[in-house]
Every structure is written in structure tokens, then in C-alpha cells.
Amino acid sequence: MKNLDQENKRQTGEQMYKLAKTLFPIARSITGAGARKTLQLIKRKIPIKISEVPTGTKVFDWNIPKEWNIWDAYIKNSKGQKILDFKKSNLHILNYSIPVNRKIGLTELKKHLHTLPDHPDWIPYLTSYYKEDWGFCLSHNQYKKLKNEIYQVFIDSELENGNLTYGELYLRGKSRDEVLISTYICHPSLANDNLSGIILTAFLAARLSRQARTYYSYRFLFIPETIGAIAWLSLNEEKSKNIKHGLTVTCVGDSGQPTYKKSRQGDAPIDKAVEKVLAESGQPYKIISFSPADGSDERQFSSPGFNFAVGSLMRTPYSRYAEYHTSADNLSFIGPAYLADSLDKYLKTIFILENNMKYANLNPKGEPQLGRRGLYRILGSQKKITLNEEAIFWVLNFSDSKNDLLDISLRSGLKFEDVKNAAYALLEKDLLAKI
């Protein structure tokens, strides 16, 4: 579980990217066949349970919306030529568009067209989940070429009572205390936001499934953003009380710096753990404060009625890169090495959470004699003490029932793993006891 060595990292990155290529073309939305098909493909890799929540179900302040499905959509010009085709890019359709089959003039058409004048080659991604509407998205360059003629607009979609679909994998650990790893599955062909999150979560879950039993229980959620998180919380309120630490997984495949958005608390163990992983990486990184106004489902998990300690470990956050929610967030925007590097940081974070125990020094009065236990050099000299010896002294002195190993590693500036190894060496010599 600990981390990916170099070779493993390269291979894993390739496998992650391969799965991304498979899932990329699917026309996902917050409900419907796209999400369902995505979950079926994930299920080939890890044994998720797929749940369906019927349209109209009351989930806190919300109601599960109608299920949306789409098979085809296009605009034809007066010559009958398809000038815009959903099959070429599922971003062309305003997500949740109702069925349409009409002939209309350019002026009328334009009311339903969306472009990005600042990025004239890109197609924007837009949705209209909660107001019935239809529309097309296209590049601004294409938009400018449209002539004043009669167009046929055709959207073969369905917006009917149905279900919201989500996937869940629960791995029971020694403790009922849970680590929540949540990602969203509702975006169509957008690679970083958030195919990368789906891929990382699936690979992380697969790896934890193959592990010996963990200390914590782990819950992996593959849900539509916002409504899915609210639905899950509403339907699993009792269960949710076990969540002790959490991360939402989004934007983990691009080349940008690792960025951690802290939990609402700001100094929860998950915050300290991720920050320690980032500090130890030697790479540049960013820490940003919690905001309820910007972000993903940590907003729901951190709503004041729950207030779970859920952060988000990303690379470049949504809305801080221009390609966000456009056709430029495609498979070339993400890369195998970045996916694997992000996965590695999640694994290292979990390694810290799993090993972050609190111990009691069983010889708390003065230092124990380490030399006769083989834990300290025999020859007193002017040489610097070793890293192991240093870690041993720190663990002994601060294993006072107040500090856990993460606290000790943060205070000493030593790597978490060195501190943990020192604790294990001391445990073996009966100098420590688990609290």
C-alpha cells in the first residue's frame, strides 16, 4: 500500500491512461446510460455495488431529477449537411437538453448556441440540469461562419422518470472508522475534470482491495457531483458517522503542481497527513484554504450538519486552468506520469493514516539504555547520530500519550516513515506500547 516504486509507477501510469482512453468517449451526465456504462466498466476492475435512486426521491432539500438519456443530436444546414454532430463530440450538446426536432432560422438558433469567444477553437461544456432547455455548444470560429439560412436542429434525447445511479465500494478494516474517497462520474468527455478522478479512485481501490486488512475501513464513492453526494449522505446518514478522514478526487491527471485544498477544520489529521506527503515529496506544491464556494463534493461532506474532515488532493484545481470545462480538457491534457504520481501521493497519505498510531514510552523516566538493545552505536564519538537513532529519541521523548507519530514527524521534521520505523524498532524491544 505504501507507495509505487519507479518501475511500478511507470507501468501503473500506462494502465491508468489506458483506462482513461476507454472511458473518455462515453456521454456521461448526472443520470442515465453514460454514468451507468462507466460504472459497469469500473466494476470489471473493482467489485463496486451499483445503486439506483428513483426520480423524485427526496434527498434533504433536493429531489432526484428525471433521468436523462441521449442517443443522437445534430444541426443540419439548409443543404442537409450536418454542420454539428453530437457523435463527434458529446460536448456539443447542452447536457440535459430535452428532445427537439425543428427547422429554425439563424436568429432563433443562436439563442440556443453557446461558445467561448476568448478561446475560439474550443467547445464549452454546459449543463441545464434543473431547468428544461435545449442547446448546442460549439467553437466560436464555427459559430462565426454560420449563415443566415434555415437549420434543422435534432436532439434525440429523453428526460423521463428513471434513476440516479452511483457506485460504491466498501472495504472493511479492523476499525469501523472510515476513510472516505469520493469522486464524481457525471462529466462527459472531459479528461482531467473528472475522468482522472474516476481512474485514480478505481486504481486506489483496486490496490487497497489486494492489501492485507487495513486498520481503517475504506469507502469509495463514484457519484454524480453535488446531487450524488447529497443523495448518498441522505440515504446513508447513519453510516456516514463513521467517516473520520476523507478526500475528494478531482483534477489529478494534468501536469500542474500538486495542490491540496484543506478540510473545513484546516488542521485535521487528513490535512497534516497530506501536507506531510507533499512536504516530503521534494516537489513544489500548493496548499489552499477550504472554501465552500469553490470545489467539489467536499462542500457537501463539509456542510455544517456533517462537518467531516474532507480535503481534496488535486493537481491544477478546476477553474484555475483555462481548459477547464472545455473540449481542450482532453486526453492530451492529462498524462500517465501525472496520474501515477497523484496515485502515489494518495497511497502515501493512506500509509500515514494507517500507521499514525499513538504509543506510550514504557521507560518514561530518563532515556532507556539503547546501546545494550542494539539501538544505539557503541562507540561514543563526534560523529553525527544516525537518522534511525535520531528518530528513536524523538519517538521515545514524545510518546507521552499526547502525540501520535504524525505529530512527532511534524515536530521533528523527520520523515514519517523514519519515525514509524523507529516506533516499530522500539516496539520490538518492548520499549513502547500501543495506546
Place this chain on the structure above:
Amino acid sequence: MKNLDQENKRQTGEQMYKLAKTLFPIARSITGAGARKTLQLIKRKIPIKISEVPTGTKVFDWNIPKEWNIWDAYIKNSKGQKILDFKKSNLHILNYSIPVNRKIGLTELKKHLHTLPDHPDWIPYLTSYYKEDWGFCLSHNQYKKLKNEIYQVFIDSELENGNLTYGELYLRGKSRDEVLISTYICHPSLANDNLSGIILTAFLAARLSRQARTYYSYRFLFIPETIGAIAWLSLNEEKSKNIKHGLTVTCVGDSGQPTYKKSRQGDAPIDKAVEKVLAESGQPYKIISFSPADGSDERQFSSPGFNFAVGSLMRTPYSRYAEYHTSADNLSFIGPAYLADSLDKYLKTIFILENNMKYANLNPKGEPQLGRRGLYRILGSQKKITLNEEAIFWVLNFSDSKNDLLDISLRSGLKFEDVKNAAYALLEKDLLAKI
């Protein structure tokens, strides 16, 4: 109450400066006709209650001193020419000088003369409240010209049992909790210190009197410095317990940077409110720590037996400008725009205090669905959310019974007014309740 718009600011500044010109010539002291006349003129503007405390009244560790009045004072040379005349500047007289009418030589005279060698054109301002003495203040240049001859010194003053006079205006709000606004009226012809404070306090009180009923009750004090504050506290000890926030008003008319001296607590709501106002102003400003050794009556209100949260919002503080306590602190040292700008900051601070409520999110589990309530855009897009939407998310997430709106504005970095408007919008939709 909120603030002064641009035009209003210009007009108000002119009116403030006009009142300053009226009050400037009066020969004020800690007791006597000058203070009394000043209060009478203030009373034309706002309905203050004027109180008299008899000489000898015990007020905590102090006794109310004798009342001092002065009508004339001069020095004549041997030719009978007035070389120094109280009627030209009331700073010429050592404040609280006893009556004198004597002929004396230069050597003897010099024992009673006070000058400022570093600023040879300025007349210093000096007092001798608690030791009977007499003296004259003059420019060092004039002093150097004095010849060795016989002078007539004449001081037509009176130091007898009488009263200490102060003014007070109490505006009853919805709550008995009070905001104290205190200024001192004991300085003669000195403009920034502290005619500016008297003017600002009077205008602030006038404006609040015209408002709809406020949440807090407001108490405005026009008192002689130190002895007046001690007298008021001693005579109103029970009442004083309602003081929740306070500001002393001094040095608010000069061109310097707004400067806030924090309360003794350092992180009281009044401190956060003023600091927020200053931060939002976009102007440079200074925050200084509380000191009991330098300052005005916040020292008395913050004495350990009271420990009220009283700060002081000034421009250039006393003793940080060379003109302080000299004839150079005159009407040209202050200006209408600075007076109005200071008043504006007091109004904005009060706006924050008045609106700084604590609310409870009535849908604390997950976000409520804002879209159907018209509080969130319908079309999901890559566009940045609006300021209103941002503020709404912050208010919802942090209205958890711990944070008030000021806390939320500080944590989010949003303007207090935006946060307040978001709260009002949510209140209207029954998504918040006042705690």
C-alpha cells in the same frame, strides 16, 4: 447609517469644518466656562445632557479639582506695551494658572515662561491641573528677544470650588448592550487634538439620532480627559456594565493615515470590525497595539477593574506628529475631507457592529438547492460564480452557531456588506434563522 456617499461626504466635511471654526477660539480646560460653552454649542446640534460634578467629589482614587476660569492675561514691558496677550492665543497661558498681578524682573519672569526651542515659532500647550502654579507659554523666538527690564504680569483667573462639566447623549437601541463613543473637551485652541474628536462625535451622534432604531444602544461622552472619564465611570459604574464595544475619538482631522489602536483584548469584535473597515477602504492604514502608557481615555475604560473593549480610531496619533500640543495644531492642520473620511469610517464600523449577527443554517446537511430559489444561476458553466453566489455559500457553510457575519467576512475575505446581503437573501428564503 451605513456610509457617506461622495457628495454627502464633501458637504458633511464642510459642515464639520465650519463647526470646528466656531469652537476653535474657546479657551477650554478640564473645568470652567470654556468647556461649558463648548457643550452649549454642541447641544444646539444634538440633545446632550450636561452634568456638573462639584469640586471635591471623590471619584475612585481622585477628587474633582477646583473649577478654573480665566478672563484675561498678559505681560507688559516697562513701557506698558503688551508683549504677550492671552486674547491673541489662549495657549499663551499655562492652563490652570492662578491669578497674578505683579511687577517682576526678567530673571524671575523666566522661571514662569515655557517655550519650544526645537520649534522656535510655535507656542507650546502646557497645564498644571494638580499643582497651583502660574506661567506663560510663548514662541522661542519671542523669548529670545526679551530684554532685562521690569515686566508686569497679569492673570485675571479664578481657581475656586465649582464644578466639572460634561455632556452625554444616550440613544436607546433594541438591546441594552451599549456602544460607547467617547471624546474629550478639555483642550483649548488645538484643532486635531481634540477639536476634531468633538466635531466627529457630535456629527456621528446627530446621524445616529436620525436613524431608525438601532440594535445597540449608543452612549456619547463629551468629557474632560482622564478626570472626566474617571468621574463618569465612578458615578455610572452600574450603567457602564452595558458597554460591549467602544471607541475613543481623537486626532481625526489631519491628513495622515487612518490608525487604529487596538483594545486591551486585541481581538475583540470592535477590533475586528475596525480592521475590516480599514482593510476594505483600499487606503493605507496602520494598526497599533494597545498601550496603557500612551493614549486617551481608552486607558481608563480599559483599566483592569473595567477591561472594556475600547479601541481608538484616529488618523495620526497624538505624540506622533510634531505639531501635537502646540499652536501649530491649528485649523490649517485639519481639513474637511479628513474629518468626513474619519466620520465615514466610524459609520462603517457601526454598520458592521449593527449587522454582525449570528445565524443558523436551516438546511445544514448538504447545500440547499439554491437554483429553484433564484439564488444560483441556472446554466452550469465554466464561468466564475458571482460574488453573490460566493457569499451565499460562505454564509450557508459557516452559519453553524459559532461564526458571526464578521467572522465569515474575515475568513472568506469577502466584503462585510456582501456577506450581510447574502445573509439577508437567505433569510428571505427561509434558509437561515437568526440565533
Place this chain on the structure above:
Amino acid sequence: MKNLDQENKRQTGEQMYKLAKTLFPIARSITGAGARKTLQLIKRKIPIKISEVPTGTKVFDWNIPKEWNIWDAYIKNSKGQKILDFKKSNLHILNYSIPVNRKIGLTELKKHLHTLPDHPDWIPYLTSYYKEDWGFCLSHNQYKKLKNEIYQVFIDSELENGNLTYGELYLRGKSRDEVLISTYICHPSLANDNLSGIILTAFLAARLSRQARTYYSYRFLFIPETIGAIAWLSLNEEKSKNIKHGLTVTCVGDSGQPTYKKSRQGDAPIDKAVEKVLAESGQPYKIISFSPADGSDERQFSSPGFNFAVGSLMRTPYSRYAEYHTSADNLSFIGPAYLADSLDKYLKTIFILENNMKYANLNPKGEPQLGRRGLYRILGSQKKITLNEEAIFWVLNFSDSKNDLLDISLRSGLKFEDVKNAAYALLEKDLLAKI
């Protein structure tokens, strides 16, 4: 007790250095004649009690080791010439070497030789307390010249049951609460580490012995490092509970910047006191965090079973100077002025501890009238208030049962002594009472 004036400082420095010269040549170790002789010489200056702890005594997790004594040691080459002689430098012998008298070849000899290739002229200092071994230390230049011949190695030492010896001086103050001053006596001819510590501790104790009765009781320990501290704690566990503040004394004679290693708590009164002394010195200085992995006996006193507030006020810390634990840490590495300057800082720290009382303002409501008590200038003027007046206002305002004088001096930025003098002036006028 307060501090050393300039002349006194020069003289005291000379006296300290003279004692250092006397003690330098002694071949000390953690047990045996060297330590005993050192303590006898200290006893001529201050009435320490010398204790002996028998070999084998169980002290917490440790046992008192055998006693080691050495009279002579050398290496002779095949011509019978002494090429290395313990009598020339006691660092030549691996400390705790067992007796040897053998003829051996170069290859065999080299297994027992220790050098410092990076500093080819210096002899390293090495020990083997807890594993029976023998060896010689020499300069790397000498080592390189050794020829392939037969050598006679001779060590006239003894490692037998005996005692561990330590010295202790207890000065009873008004309170049983103790200040612990601890230094270690186990190093042979090494000047800064730690002859300087022995000298400073002896002079400090001598000076405190001559004082009027102190508030705190003071305990001075002259012990072998680590095992001595553990032995003392084990044999005096009940007594040790009186320790309220402590300092370990090491590396106080070199020319480097004063450096303070904070206590485990990091913000204990001893930390604030030393940091105040350093800040007031006007000299550059360093503050370093507590580490249990590097340092002296503060590690034992701060073990979690005791957790005493013990810091260490040094100049250049052990292991931060190249000469550490080598023959270059000799009498020319330390100097009279540095010894005296360090002593002065210890005295000033103790001055703060002794005078750091908490007072109650007996006139807590408003300021008392200072003028009539001669504590404030009579003539109100534009002049800055004096330092005394400033300190008086700070002491009055913050003598509220929460703050002690050290807190007040830290918050005001005033010198501790000025704050203390203000408190005494107020006490005299019955404006304060000791809490």
C-alpha cells in the same frame, strides 16, 4: 546577584579562566579518579556534597557501570621510542579502555586506532563506556607516518567495581520550588565541552551562596553526562518534583553567539526569561527548538516521565563547531570574556526568575492619581513620558492576576528591570499587592 558590571566582569572572567587552566589537564571520565579530583577542586570554592553510587546500582533502565581508572598509556615503536603518550594528551586513550600490554603488528594495531581524516592535525575524543574495548586516538598526520613494524601497546588502566561520583550543592531559598542548574564533569581535556560548563556552574553557585536568601531554592549538579543525570533522578525522584525551572550548562566559553535551546514545553517561564535576557543584551543570539536527539542532560530532565522545564543556555552548541570532541577544543578555544559574558547572562536570567512576581493593582478602576504620589510629572506637557512613568502604567494596567512581571515586560517591550522597578515603586505607595 543581578549582573556583573564591566570591571567585575573582566576580573571574574580572569578568575574563571584561571580555574579552567587548573582543571584542564585532569583525565576525567564518567567514573574514577579524574571526576573525583575535579569535584575536590570545585569543593575548595563551593561546599558541594560529593556522593558515590556503587557499581551495579540499578538506576531506572540502567546500571551504574564499573569504575574506570587510568594511570598511563603509550605506544612504543620497535626501537622502544614512545610514539604516542597518554601523559601528553589524555585524549590519546579511548576513554574506558581496558588494560593492555602487548606487542602487535601494524595491521592489528590499526584496528584500535582512531583518527580524523578531515582534520589531520587534531586528535579525536572517543569513548567506549558500555562495551569493553581498548584503543588509541591520534592525529591523522601521525597515523599516516606509522611504519609496518612491531609496536608495544601499553594501557595501565583498571575497570573494576567501584563508584560513580557526583557533586551537588543545594541552596535553600524562601520557597521549596527549585531552580536546577546542571553540568557534566565527565569529559577529559576538552575546554568548551565541558570545562566551561563546570567553571560557570561553580562561579554561579559561589555567587548565589554569597547572596541574601533567594526566593527559589537552587540545586547545582556536577554529574557525569547521561548516566549521572539518570542516576540522580533515580536516587532523588521525590526531591526532583520541586524543580520548576532548569538550565543545563555546556559550551559556554567560546567566542560564538549566545544560543538558547528551549525547553520541551517551548514557552515555559525559563524560556521567556532567557529569551528576554538575550533580547535585552543587544547582542546577536540564536534560539533553537528543543530536540531530544541532540543535547545534554536536558534530555533526561525532559524525558516524558519528568517533563521538567529545562533549557540550555550556551554559546556555540556541541556538534555545531568543528573542534567539538577533538584536541582543538582546548584552552585557546575559550576565553575569559566569553566565560564572564555567559555567567552574566545566567545571573540576569536568575534575576528575572527571582523577581518575576505577580501583583494585583489595588486601584483597578481607572488610573490612580500618580501625580500626588510623586510618580508622575506635575507639568502636563508635550514631552514624552519617562520610561519610569511608562513602566508604571503598564504594571498598573496588567497587574490583573493574570500577568506576571515577565509577561508585562514581554508585552510592553520594556526592560524587565524597568518593569520590576516600577512595581516596587507602586508597592511602596500601596498601589500594588503581591499575589
